[in-house]
Amino acid sequence: MSEHSGRDRHRWKTALLAAAAIVIVLGSVTAVVAATGRLEAISFLRFPLGFYLLAQGLLIGIVAVCFWSVAAQERIDRSLSESEEF
Amino acid sequence: MKAPSRLRQSNPHLGAYYGITTSAVVSLVVCLAMFEQLGWTQLWLAEALILVPLLLYLVIATGARTLDVRDFFASGRRVPPVYNGAVLAAILIGGAGFFGYTGTLFFLGFDGLAIGLAWTTGLLVAGLLFVPYLRKAGAYTLPAFLGQRFRSRSIRVCASLLQLPPTALLLAAEIKVAALMAVIFLPISYQLAVAAIALIITFIALIGGMRSLTWSATAQFIVGAIGLAVPLIIVSVLLTNLPAPQLTYGEMFAPLARSETIAGVAPSVPQQLATALPSEQLKPSTKPFLQPFGAVSQIDFLTLFLCLTLGTAALPSLLVRSGVTSSIADQRRSVAWAALFVALFAASAPALATFVRLLMFQDIAQAPANALPAWLNDLNLHRLLLAKDANGDGTIEASELFIARDGIALALPMAAKLPFVCTVLVAAGGIAVALAAAASHLFTLAGSLADDVVLRLIGPRSEMLPRLMAAWVAIAATALSAAVFLALANIDLMQAGLTAFALAGATFFPVLLLAIWWRRCTSLGAMLALGLGFGAMALEIGFGGSFGSGMVHLTTVVAALIGATLGLIGGIVGSLIGPPSSAAEEVYFEELRDPGGEALYDRAQRRSTGPG
Numbered sequence: 001m002s003e004h005s006g007r008d009r010h011r012w013k014t015a016l017l018a019a020a021a022i023v024i025v026l027g028s029v030t031a032v033v034a035a036t037g038r039l040e041a042i043s044f045l046r047f048p049l050g051f052y053l054l055a056q057g058l059l060i061g062i063v064a065v066c067f068w069s070v071a072a073q074e075r076i077d078r079s080l081s082e083s084e085e086f
Numbered sequence: 087m088k089a090p091s092r093l094r095q096s097n098p099h100l101g102a103y104y105g106i107t108t109s110a111v112v113s114l115v116v117c118l119a120m121f122e123q124l125g126w127t128q129l130w131l132a133e134a135l136i137l138v139p140l141l142l143y144l145v146i147a148t149g150a151r152t153l154d155v156r157d158f159f160a161s162g163r164r165v166p167p168v169y170n171g172a173v174l175a176a177i178l179i180g181g182a183g184f185f186g187y188t189g190t191l192f193f194l195g196f197d198g199l200a201i202g203l204a205w206t207t208g209l210l211v212a213g214l215l216f217v218p219y220l221r222k223a224g225a226y227t228l229p230a231f232l233g234q235r236f237r238s239r240s241i242r243v244c245a246s247l248l249q250l251p252p253t254a255l256l257l258a259a260e261i262k263v264a265a266l267m268a269v270i271f272l273p274i275s276y277q278l279a280v281a282a283i284a285l286i287i288t289f290i291a292l293i294g295g296m297r298s299l300t301w302s303a304t305a306q307f308i309v310g311a312i313g314l315a316v317p318l319i320i321v322s323v324l325l326t327n328l329p330a331p332q333l334t335y336g337e338m339f340a341p342l343a344r345s346e347t348i349a350g351v352a353p354s355v356p357q358q359l360a361t362a363l364p365s366e367q368l369k370p371s372t373k374p375f376l377q378p379f380g381a382v383s384q385i386d387f388l389t390l391f392l393c394l395t396l397g398t399a400a401l402p403s404l405l406v407r408s409g410v411t412s413s414i415a416d417q418r419r420s421v422a423w424a425a426l427f428v429a430l431f432a433a434s435a436p437a438l439a440t441f442v443r444l445l446m447f448q449d450i451a452q453a454p455a456n457a458l459p460a461w462l463n464d465l466n467l468h469r470l471l472l473a474k475d476a477n478g479d480g481t482i483e484a485s486e487l488f489i490a491r492d493g494i495a496l497a498l499p500m501a502a503k504l505p506f507v508c509t510v511l512v513a514a515g516g517i518a519v520a521l522a523a524a525a526s527h528l529f530t531l532a533g534s535l536a537d538d539v540v541l542r543l544i545g546p547r548s549e550m551l552p553r554l555m556a557a558w559v560a561i562a563a564t565a566l567s568a569a570v571f572l573a574l575a576n577i578d579l580m581q582a583g584l585t586a587f588a589l590a591g592a593t594f595f596p597v598l599l600l601a602i603w604w605r606r607c608t609s610l611g612a613m614l615a616l617g618l619g620f621g622a623m624a625l626e627i628g629f630g631g632s633f634g635s636g637m638v639h640l641t642t643v644v645a646a647l648i649g650a651t652l653g654l655i656g657g658i659v660g661s662l663i664g665p666p667s668s669a670a671e672e673v674y675f676e677e678l679r680d681p682g683g684e685a686l687y688d689r690a691q692r693r694s695t696g697p698g
Contacts, residue, residue: 007680010681011679015603017214018214018215021210021214022210022211022214022215025207025210026207029203029207029388029391030388033384033387033388033391034384036378036379036384037378040378045333045336046336046337046339047336047339048339048376050196050378051196051199051376051378052336054196054199054200054203055199055202055433055436056332056433058203059202059203059206059429059432059433060429062203062206062207062210062425062429063206063422063425063426063429065210066209066210066213066421066422066425066426067422067426069210069213069214070213070415070418070419070422073218073418074415074418077414077415077681077682080681080682081681081682
């Protein structure tokens with residue numbers, strides 16, 4: 001039972017991580033596109049904020065999510081191998 | 087007895103090798119810049135800067151030659167993550183992205199940003215949903231994975247045939263862009279350039295398969311990065327006094343808006359996506375750079391973004407590289423590195439487009455029609471730009487300046503009056519990434535046709551040489567077909583690229599999602615997912631975007647999203663109503679989802695060949 005529960009927990013955590021990362025990114029892009037009109041009035045580093053977010057800000061965020069999800073998934077995988085050893 | 091592997095660890099000297107490669111390329115550029123001042127002709131400079139790197143790629147490919155099947159199809163499974171990330175980025179951007187995306191941003195400004203965002207997001211999605219599991223499967227091709235997952239030869243053959251249209255379109259687009267750049271700078275015809283490019287990528291793919299492709303593409307990525315970064319940084323220093331174009335081009339927006347107003351650029355209204363995207367024909371740029379959603383609507387922006395995200399995540403040429411690193415964790419890291427490299431390019435491209443636009447409109451706004459700047463005439467000579475005072479008012483307005491989308495990157499050093507070497511450097515960089523992408527598309531297509539179709543239909547061949555010989559013949563035949571096609575037909579880089587991404591997303595995204603994430607998915611469901619996704623796109627392409635109804639005019643990107651949704655629904659329904667999956671499929675699925683252990687394909691091979 002413990003073997004399967006460890007495996008199931010690993011799968012749930014993996015699926016949750018993937019879903020969370022994708023929802024965060026897609027949600028952010030959609031939110032910025034929807035709010036562009038208001039964001040364009042704000043200046044950031046001499047860029048209109050809406051333009052800056054789509055041209056750079058979201059790219060930086062997506063890359064950060066990429067590296068964060070890699071590290072998080074490695075922790076999840078390590079916890080599975082430790083529970084299997086146990 | 088099985089020969090022991092020479093090396094299952096990555097080469098510890100790789101950093102030194104590519105450090106030397108980078109130094110050699112930079113030294114070549116510096117030397118040629120000096121020779122230009124000493125009076126070398128433009129032809130000599132162009133020949134040196136385009137042909138010497140080509141020779142370098144061929145030497146690297148020859149050094150990485152192999153007759154080992156695992157080296158040939160999976161680069162020995164020992165490519166370090168950073169290098170695989172660089173190659174993935176080069177394949178995804180390619181020459182079509184290098185020239186096409188920068189040109190699209192020049193014309194669409196704000197509205198073109200969806201493309202770069204989608205590439206980066208697509209890599210994230212692929213890294214989370216597909217790549218680690220494909221690495222665990224260890225299959226050499228995407229159709230081979232599907233065939234093994236569902237224990238079905240027909241799915242394998244079908245998937246291989248369905249990956250042909252998107253991969254072939256991308257292959258043709260990359261060969262074309264490399265040939266077009268070669269024709270501009272070298273005294274050769276377009277047909278000869280196409281033949282030469284096809285020959286070069288055939289040599290690279292044939293002599294060492296994925297191994298030679300990986301190491302030559304790493305050098306091509308470096309040349310591409312130098313080709314983009316050096317002119318861009320120089321222009322940034324000239325215009326903003328800082329060598330960080332990504333951070334400083336914002337201060338150019340005020341003078342750009344003034345120049346656009348003087349040149350007669352007025353706010354525009356969104357059009358349908360199909361007509362808003364710039365074609366390869368010379369056309370005026372009439373939309374203000376910063377105007378949000380002036381060319382495409384918010385909905386079209388999001389649909390384009392989603393379509394390209396799905397296409398990137400399920401692109402066979404990227405996913406075929408899922409087995410080249412030494413572990414699942416390394417494969418994940420390589421996708422993150424690829425996302426970083428692509429994001430760097432996507433963040434630099436708007437800076438390039440802004441600088442070109444500013445220099446172009448500033449010069450036009452200040453010059454009379456009969457005394458245009460010399461660089462405009464240079465672009466005119468290469469048929470990249472045409473300025474004519476149509477209304478006879480003595481000035482050139484934006485609507486009278488016809489610009490080639492794919493020449494925008496080349497226009498940057500010309501408009502900034504940089505030495506000619508910088509212009510050729512941009513072309514050499516674009517050719518480099520086009521070659522990397524073209525060789526990868528060629529290998530993906532031909533490797534799959536040989537391994538998944540020919541060898542499956544005539545029966546399994548475990549012997550090493552027949553398997554490689556089938557791949558060699560397929561590579562040569564595919565390259566020849568692509569060259570003949572390009573000699574006879576014309577394709578638009580961006581349209582071909584967009585259609586290919588849409589096809590890949592609609593066809594492969596649903597089936598991969600179900601195959602990897604749903605245990606209950608069966609071969610019937612997988613076949614329906616493949617067929618419905620591809621079918622929707624085929625209808626859209628075949629009936630010119632209207633599904634034959636004539637009422638709802640659907641664009642390619644909308645059709646791709648509909649196809650992906652239909653594929654997903656079809657896959658679920660087919661799996662639920664058909665016979666349940668076999669015990670072997672269930673076992674394979676369980677092992678696929680286990681992050682530990684050996685690649686499933688390698689284990690099966692080891693067991694079939696015995697302990698020796």
